[in-house]
Amino acid sequence: MKNLKKVTKQQLFLPIFCLFLVLLVNLFKDPSFFGISINNGVLYGRIIDVLNRGSEIAILAVGQTLVVAVSAGTDISVGSVMSLAACGTCMVLAGFGVNTTSTIQVPLIIGILFGVALGGLCGAFNGALVAKLKIQPMVATLILYTAARAIGLLFCNNQITYIRYEPYKYLGNFLPGCPIPTPIFVTIAVIIVVMLFLKKTALGTYIQSVGINSRAAKIAGLNSDMICFMCYLICGICAGMAGMVASSRIYCADSNNIGLNYELDAILAVALGGNSLGGGRFNMTGSIIGAYTIQAITTTLLAMGVSTDQAPVVKAIIVILIVVVQSPVFKSWLGKRQAKRLALSKEAA
Amino acid sequence: MKTKKKINSNNLLIMITIIMFIVMYAIGCFVYAGKGFAHVQTFLNLFITNAGLICVACGMTCVMLTGGIDISVGSLIAMDCMILAHGMGVQGWPCIPTIILILVIGVIFGLVQGFLIGYLNIQPFITTMAGMFFARGMTAVICTDQLSITQEQNALFYSWANAKIYLPAFLGYTNNKGKVMTPYVRPTVIIALLVVVVIFIVLKYTKFGRSIYAVGGNETSATMMGLNVKRTKLFAYILSSFLCSIGGICYCLNTMSGSVQQAKGFEMDAIASSVIGGTRLTGGVVNVIGSRFGVMINGTINTLVTTNGKLLSSWANIATAALLCFFIILQSVFAYFKNRNN
Numbered sequence: 001m002k003n004l005k006k007v008t009k010q011q012l013f014l015p016i017f018c019l020f021l022v023l024l025v026n027l028f029k030d031p032s033f034f035g036i037s038i039n040n041g042v043l044y045g046r047i048i049d050v051l052n053r054g055s056e057i058a059i060l061a062v063g064q065t066l067v068v069a070v071s072a073g074t075d076i077s078v079g080s081v082m083s084l085a086a087c088g089t090c091m092v093l094a095g096f097g098v099n100t101t102s103t104i105q106v107p108l109i110i111g112i113l114f115g116v117a118l119g120g121l122c123g124a125f126n127g128a129l130v131a132k133l134k135i136q137p138m139v140a141t142l143i144l145y146t147a148a149r150a151i152g153l154l155f156c157n158n159q160i161t162y163i164r165y166e167p168y169k170y171l172g173n174f175l176p177g178c179p180i181p182t183p184i185f186v187t188i189a190v191i192i193v194v195m196l197f198l199k200k201t202a203l204g205t206y207i208q209s210v211g212i213n214s215r216a217a218k219i220a221g222l223n224s225d226m227i228c229f230m231c232y233l234i235c236g237i238c239a240g241m242a243g244m245v246a247s248s249r250i251y252c253a254d255s256n257n258i259g260l261n262y263e264l265d266a267i268l269a270v271a272l273g274g275n276s277l278g279g280g281r282f283n284m285t286g287s288i289i290g291a292y293t294i295q296a297i298t299t300t301l302l303a304m305g306v307s308t309d310q311a312p313v314v315k316a317i318i319v320i321l322i323v324v325v326q327s328p329v330f331k332s333w334l335g336k337r338q339a340k341r342l343a344l345s346k347e348a349a
Numbered sequence: 350m351k352t353k354k355k356i357n358s359n360n361l362l363i364m365i366t367i368i369m370f371i372v373m374y375a376i377g378c379f380v381y382a383g384k385g386f387a388h389v390q391t392f393l394n395l396f397i398t399n400a401g402l403i404c405v406a407c408g409m410t411c412v413m414l415t416g417g418i419d420i421s422v423g424s425l426i427a428m429d430c431m432i433l434a435h436g437m438g439v440q441g442w443p444c445i446p447t448i449i450l451i452l453v454i455g456v457i458f459g460l461v462q463g464f465l466i467g468y469l470n471i472q473p474f475i476t477t478m479a480g481m482f483f484a485r486g487m488t489a490v491i492c493t494d495q496l497s498i499t500q501e502q503n504a505l506f507y508s509w510a511n512a513k514i515y516l517p518a519f520l521g522y523t524n525n526k527g528k529v530m531t532p533y534v535r536p537t538v539i540i541a542l543l544v545v546v547v548i549f550i551v552l553k554y555t556k557f558g559r560s561i562y563a564v565g566g567n568e569t570s571a572t573m574m575g576l577n578v579k580r581t582k583l584f585a586y587i588l589s590s591f592l593c594s595i596g597g598i599c600y601c602l603n604t605m606s607g608s609v610q611q612a613k614g615f616e617m618d619a620i621a622s623s624v625i626g627g628t629r630l631t632g633g634v635v636n637v638i639g640s641r642f643g644v645m646i647n648g649t650i651n652t653l654v655t656t657n658g659k660l661l662s663s664w665a666n667i668a669t670a671a672l673l674c675f676f677i678i679l680q681s682v683f684a685y686f687k688n689r690n691n
Contacts, residue, residue, distance in 0.1 A: 015634060024381055058616055061523070074474060087505075129677070133678060133681045134681060134684075135677055135678075135680075135681055138418065138474065139620075139624065139677060140677065142620060142621065142624075142673065143670045143673050143674045143677070144615060144618060144670070145617060146621065146666050146669055146670040146672030146673065147666060147667050147671070149663075150663035150664070150665075150666035150667045150670070151663070151667060153661065153663040154575070154661060154664075154667075163447070264481075266481070267474075267475070267478070268478075271475060277472050277474070278472070296508050305491065307489060308484050308486075308491030309486070309488075309493055310489040310490050310691050311485055311486065312482035312485050312486035312489075313482070313483055313486030313489075313490060314480050314486070315479075315486070316479040316480070316481075316482035316483035316486060317479075317483070319475065319478070319479040319482070320465070320476075320479045322471075323465075323471045323475055323476070323479075324469060324471070327469045327470060327471050328470065329420065329469045329470050330466070330469060
């Protein structure tokens, strides 16, 4: 009993438990969920699909976790920034106003760097507003939430720009001769870089201390504003990366649809990962597991034949259940009930 | 003396909003005089198309006053429209019970959200995000097609939607066919203006309105004053969802249809309108009149872009965002000066 309590007290318990539950439902409902086959030299299967499609959410969740930890707020612009980065890249690669192209104007790497840099720029803008001007994160990022998608449309001259250039598709699909989808590698790379950054430098600890009490951290000699700014910058770069993957998947810049509602999934992933949305301590692994859990839920629902439009109902109920279980009020109520029961059983004895 | 100064800085923001609206509209009249921008009807159309948004922005203002946020409004409107369209169009329900059903659903929706936020201390953003998912999903569960309400299906609702309330004839103009056009408003405009007046009075003169201000100003001191913070928050969210339902009916009267994609991004429009109208986002400072002007500015930008015809529609979004940025920075500059004076 004591050991069980120890396990349930762990921060990672909730996300792993949720993921396990989703997989269990699938096991009973349709065991073919776990089947993996090789067609045309690449891996196929629902599990691969979850890992592949969950890449964008996982990358976004990495950035979002830092933002939530440092400022107790959320960056709601990430979905729009994804779309802006994709449009920027396609504009640079195809040239302004070109609808479809099979040759690219500049080397691929420059285009992709441009997109990621655009993401970084957006992150810096958000960071400046939040860190320097002390504006509520949600409202500060509301500006880019509204504007970024619209600017992306301007970049693409209000149309969908197609890049029919084979290497551009590698990032979101498959590298030639490699059976594993590339987005999985991209995600792993992003996670490793950020993790190294957090573990090898003191940044991770700094972020926690600023998140717990920004003034105390300042008095202790930390540059709170700079640390907050850095987190938003990283979040923007992550959004740029996710935008690249999403755009490469469909080898075009579809400004209206890339990254639609992804900000909500990213925030959900953070909450699901057992992180408090009130800032402070954070657990990156939890967020990443949360991201794949969300994708697993989506894939499961789609596999069961629930339409994309109807899936949100289930998502909403899951969110409410999770946050209610996590809420301190509910926990203390549960504790009180348990104590009462203990007292009663003692009396009876 | 000091209190007077504080009030002035808050009123100044609203003054800037109103002046900006007038200037923007004047520029529109000047540049697009040939396209009918100066007609009274164009001005009234701003109210007609934004009647739903005005109601929603009023509710949003109350919620933001408590320091919270309600992002479920857009989806709730979509659900309301779908229930109206499906109920009256497909099921053939009578008009008035359906509308009462919508209002009841709004109250229940707000009750659940308010309970989670007020009594279980769950972050408003997460709670209302779940509400947003839920309402949008339920819209799709009811029906995934686009439904519209026709005259045969519900004559009463149809007649409300097409009712015109004419203004005095001297405000009219003669169109190029030589016919005199009298300016008119729709019943939705009356509803929206009524909502603004009622909310203004409630916030200013009732106990409930006063407690909302107190909770938004400082939660701890409100608790110490003996106010029931939890209940105030609960009622604020009920009010928001209820007003949102009224807004949904207005919206449906305008569009006469229901679809899953309806009113997407509406919550952000409402938040932007409140901010432009001078609502302090950390809570405590608000004016419903300002929010109404925020909606009008939003509408004017859209009208300007569509009247031009050549500009891409995305310019409207960019202009709104730029304005939002301007007002947010202005707010923080004011807050900075206030802190320095203290």
